[in-house]
Amino acid sequence: MTRAAFALLLALAACKSEPTKTTSPSASASASAAPPASAAPSASAANSRYVGTYEAKRAELFVPDAGEYEGFKFRGDADAGALGPGTLSFSVDPATGVVSGELEGPLGPGTIAGVAHDGSLSFHLTPRGGEDAMAFRGTATGTLDGGAATGRIQASSWRANVLREADFTATKK
Numbered sequence: 001m002t003r004a005a006f007a008l009l010l011a012l013a014a015c016k017s018e019p020t021k022t023t024s025p026s027a028s029a030s031a032s033a034a035p036p037a038s039a040a041p042s043a044s045a046a047n048s049r050y051v052g053t054y055e056a057k058r059a060e061l062f063v064p065d066a067g068e069y070e071g072f073k074f075r076g077d078a079d080a081g082a083l084g085p086g087t088l089s090f091s092v093d094p095a096t097g098v099v100s101g102e103l104e105g106p107l108g109p110g111t112i113a114g115v116a117h118d119g120s121l122s123f124h125l126t127p128r129g130g131e132d133a134m135a136f137r138g139t140a141t142g143t144l145d146g147g148a149a150t151g152r153i154q155a156s157s158w159r160a161n162v163l164r165e166a167d168f169t170a171t172k173k
Helices: 002-014 028-032
Strands: 048-060 085-091 098-104 110-117 120-127 137-145 148-156 163-172
Touching: 048 148, 085 110, 085 163, 098 120, 110 137, 120 148, 137 163
Parallel strands: none
Antiparallel strands: 048 085, 048 163, 085 098, 098 110, 110 120, 120 137, 137 148, 148 163
């Protein structure tokens, strides 16, 4: 799908007709508009700040064993550095589940932004500051359980020629 077609699809989905003032919503429409009880952030995410560490290591690129990929070899810069320990800290908004924070070390400096819901954690990592060639961007998924957060970050340099992954752990402060 082209970007233009995708943008048109999003624009059409966003267009909703407003009910007229003489029309009142039905009881079933009101009930379905209310968010389900499970939409609230989990108790483990309530009013919390997490501080922890990660260990960046080289990541592998998986290429399927399909005919069109025969002979493909990733020629990334595996010796580009960005390895070793780093730190991260983030907060979870108890009302919305919004995750925000920072990451320092070989994958940073970076900004963390995401969401926590029902004990799951998901965020993206973006560079903080200037456009450094080794500034990493990526995603992370994990869990929040009993005052601890654990998960994995998968990131690449802006040219995607340096791939890194990092397991992280953080504790509630």
